[in-house]
Amino acid sequence: MNARLLPLLATLVIFLVAYAVCYAQYPAMLSTRVIGNLLTDNAFLGIVAVGMTFVIISGGIDLSVGSVIAFAGVFIAVMLRDTSLHPLAVFSMLLLITTLFGASMGAIIHYLEMPPFIVTLAGMFLARGMAYVLSIDAVPITHEFYEYMQRLYWLMPGKGRLTLIGGLMLLVVIAGSILAHRTRFGMNVYAIGGGAQTAALMGVPLARTTMAIYALSGLLAGLAGIVFSIYTSAGYSLATVGVELDAIAAVVIGGTLLTGGSGFVAGTLIGVLIMGLIQTYIIFDGSLSSWWTKILIGMLLFAFIVLQKGLVWTTAKRRIAGG
Amino acid sequence: MPQSDSQPLLRARGVSKVFPGTIALDGVDFSLEAGEVHALLGENGAGKSTLIKCLTGAYRRDGGDILLHGEIIDPKCTIDAQGYGIGTVYQEVNLLPNxxxxxxxxxxxxxxxxxxxxxxxxxxxxxxxxxxxxxxxxxxxSLESYSVAVQQVIAIARAVTLSGKVLILDEPTASLDSKEVELVFDVVRSLRQRGLGIVFISHFLDQIFEITDRVTVLRNGRLVGSETTSDIDRVRLVNLMLGRELEQEVRSHGKTHAAAGEPRLTFTGFGRKGRIEPFDLSIQPGEVVGVAGLLGSGRTETAEVMFGVAPHDSGEARRGDGTVLNLASPRDAIAAGFGFCPEDRKTDGVIADLTVRENIALALQARIGWMRRIPDREQRAMANDYIRKLDIRTPDAEKPVGLLSGGNQQKVMLARWLVTNPSFLILDEPTRGIDVGAHAEIIRLIEDLCKQGMSLLVISSELDELVAYSHRVIVVRDRHHVAELTGGDITTDNMVRAIAAPEREAIS
Incomplete structure (x- = not known):
């Protein structure tokens, strides 16, 4: 069996075991209502984590996405308040802005040979600052189209609701999976993660691919911002602080190697769901502090980093043995 | 192939490449026929890889033409060269393991x-x-689940499918064992049959004679010979590589053992698996022991095992008085009074961004411990002292070493060890890549040091240089110490013969 599937399998097993434990304690957790809420509550995180998966597979990191989500919310709210543009027009403007924002970070990373950490850290401050410039206060969104979107859902068997944004996240995950595993762009992303120098020697267009990776992350951060604004009906410049770290955690728990070159978009979805499940459990319990989410996620992260290191060692050993 | 009679498949005509300070390639001609395996040979710095990089467009050449089927081509990068039909496979597999x-x-x-x-x-x-x-x-x-040999064949397969005319193999067998080498060679033979032109770079003479049809030898950026493999014998090939004509050089210096008596250091059964087979060696005060051998023969490995860079796993080292030395790391070796100037100054030796003073103070500071900083004034005095003694050409002690010429960098590295006052100093290729004047000064310095009673181990591919200053010469081949020459036996001729001998038998 391919050793690279192991982290994904481990993630899946952890998710199923965790769900079983929750079910044993609270049988109500195994209902489509809980599942529907799980998808809706984590829709924005799931979307942004798909973009982060590409970035991390390529060996990079994107710290700007949390700020971009906040910027997106404020931008939409302010535009809808101050102009008479239709939300769909505002959405397309926003997605264009965040995609270009991501692409220019990718360009700086490639052409100026700067570490992604530094460049996207600057991007993080920049996007957050732009959000403040637009509005310091929370701006509520009241638009009939928003109410329409919020009412849209598909009633699953068992009375669970698959909302518009929950469904959108699933679509993004499916599209991301196809993009990663079945296109030349996806293969180039894995190639760069395996070794940028070698990939370039083998004919991978480094500049174009790097820019596309961060543009994709920017686009999905923008989309996550739209989803978040539908979810909260407001734009607030102090929202989603640290979401980039949640996204990174979800990607790593989902079995993607932090050093790049290996990972699955589907794993990221499970990573997001594990984090959501922990939160749901805490809500069900009612007496636990929500800080337990962070503690458990921290422990999970450690476990996965150790698992990844162990895998790297065993594959290295197998090869020396002549495998 | 009718066209190959008149036109070689690939031809380099007067290719030159200049790097700041050195001429890496000086008007080299090279031609490759379709359906032949052509060996490209030379020591480190001979220009093999520079020539390859010019052929594949990785470097811009400064002069000369590249012709494919008689037509001038100008590949601008390796992808470009691939388009022309020239593929390259490197020693390090250039594929993606994931x-x-x-x-x-x-x-x-x-x-x-x-x-x-x-x-x-x-x-x-x-x-x-x-x-x-x-x-x-x-x-x-995934690629990483296969052995290096299989990866190497996959790399060749990729290069051939993408290019299909010329295949350049840059030391493809360096990290393979003999069975794996056969696997790669079978592939090379079948490609020759298919009519590809194959350039084969290796420093294993046995492999050259086994697989190649022609050899071209480079030395110091110049073409020194191009012959049919079956017409050339080992001795002549080694002579071409090391740059000696077949002539019996009489030893004029007549050096014998310096001070007979107690050896300063005795290594018995000293070695490390996979690096250098166990060897015995004793060194006396004031003695220069030369080490001769081809690239990859185990000459540098000998030095690295002694200095603890790759710690020994068999045998022991003793001082003259019989105490056992602990040489598990360079730190231990420095504590035992050893010094080591490695072969590659740029990557292993001097720290280019630090000043002359800082570079000189480095080893001494390491020896006395980082907690007791040597005062600036003392450092400066020390640096100025050695700048004068070794005649290091630098405006002042505060100039970054990277800005000095190769010979002066070498002297800075020597000075660094001399301030620690070592009793045993290892020099790996001390005269590589430096101009003739500095060359002579380094040799004079070696002689001075040994007069002062220091013991030296000098590794060099310049055989006449070894003849000039060595009291004894160890010849290394295939990771074995195969011969020891003393006194009047130290001639370039004897060394060449010992290096070229096909079987592992002691030359007396």
Whole structure:
């Protein structure tokens, strides 16, 4: 069996075991209502984590996405308040802005040979600052189209609701999976993660691919911002602080190697769901502090980093043995 | 092939490449026929890799032409060269370990249907390609799950499918064992049959004689000879590589053992698996022991094992008084009074961004411990002292070493060890890449040091240089110490013969 599937399998097993434990304690957790809420509550995180998966597979990191989500919310709210543009027009403007924002970070990373950490850290401050410039206060969104979107859902068997944004996240995950595993762009992303120098020697267009990776992350951060604004009906410049770290955690728990070159978009979805499940459990319990989410996620992260290191060692050993 | 009679497949005409301070290639001619394996030989710095990089467009050449089928081509990068039909496989496998075998073979030109990669077609194509190379493996597994030899064959397969005329193999066998080498050689032979022109770089003479049809030897950036492999014998080949004509050089210096008596250091059964076979060696005060051998023969490995860079796993080292030395790391070696100037100044030796003073103070500071900083004034006095003594040409002690010439950098590195006052100093290729004037000064310095009673081990591929200053010469071949020459026996001729001897037998 391919050793690279192991982290994904481990993630899946952890998710199923965790769900079983929750079910044993609270049988109500195994209902489509809980599942529907799980998808809706984590829709924005799931979307942004798909973009982060590409970035991390390529060996990079994107710290700007949390700020971009906040910027997106404020931008939409302010535009809808101050102009008479239709939300769909505002959405397309926003997605264009965040995609270009991501692409220019990718360009700086490639052409100026700067570490992604530094460049996207600057991007993080920049996007957050732009959000403040637009509005310091929370701006509520009241638009009939928003109410329409919020009412849209598909009633699953068992009375669970698959909302518009929950469904959108699933679509993004499916599209991301196809993009990663079945296109030349996806293969180039894995190639760069395996070794940028070698990939370039083998004919991978480094500049174009790097820019596309961060543009994709920017686009999905923008989309996550739209989803978040539908979810909260407001734009607030102090929202989603640290979401980039949640996204990174979800990607790593989902079995993607932090050093790049290996990972699955589907794993990221499970990573997001594990984090959501922990939160749901805490809500069900009612007496636990929500800080337990962070503690458990921290422990999970450690476990996965150790698992990844162990895998790297065993594959290295197998090869020396002549495998 | 009718056209190959008049036109070689690939030809380099007067190719030159200049780097700041050195001429890496000086008007080199090279021609490769279709259906031949052509060895490119030379010591470190001879210009082999520079020539290859010019041929594949990795370097811009400063002069000369490259002709393919008689037509001038100008590859601007390796991808460009690939388009012309010139593919390269390096010693380090240049594939992506995290992708599957099939993905590695098809990266950049995957079969697609409606914009999607068709994994089935990709895997089928990969299996077909590899079956031509006698490889029947699961192509959907990641590359890293296969041995280096298999990876190497996959790299060759990729290069051949993408280019298909000229294949350049840059030390493809360096990290393979003999069975794996056969696997690669079978592939090379079948490609020769198919009419590809293959450039083969290796420093294993046995492999050269086994697989190649012609050899071209470079030395110091110049072409020194190009001959049919079957017409050349080992001794002549080694002579070409090391730059000596076949002549009996009489030893004029007549050096014998310096001070007979107690050896300063005795190494018995000293070695490390996979690096250098166990050897015995004793060194007396004031003695210069030369080490001769080809690149990769175990000469540098000898020094590294002694200095603890690659710690020994067999044998022991004793001082003259019988106390056992602990040489598990360079730190231990420095504490035992050893010094080591490595072969590659730029990567292992001087720290280019630090000043002359800081570089000189480095080893002494390491020896006395980082907690007790040597005062600036003392450092400066020390640096100025050695700048004068070794005649280091620098405006002042505060100039970054990277700005000095090669010979002066070498002297700074020597000074660094001399301030620690070592009793045993190892010099690996101390005269490589420096001009003739500095060359003579370094040799004079070696002689001075040994007069002062220091023991030296000097590794060099300049055989006449070894003749000039060595009291004894160890010859290394295939990771074995195969011969020891003393006194009047130290001639370039004897050394060449010992290096070239095909079997592992002691030369007396």
């Amino acid at each position: 992708l599957t075998v099939a993905e590695n073979l098809s990266l950049g030109h995957q079969p697609t249907r409606f914009g999607m990669i068709s994994t089935r077609a990709m895997n089928r194509g990969a299996r077909e390609v590899l079956s031509q190379f006698g490889l029947d493996i699961d192509v959907s597994r």
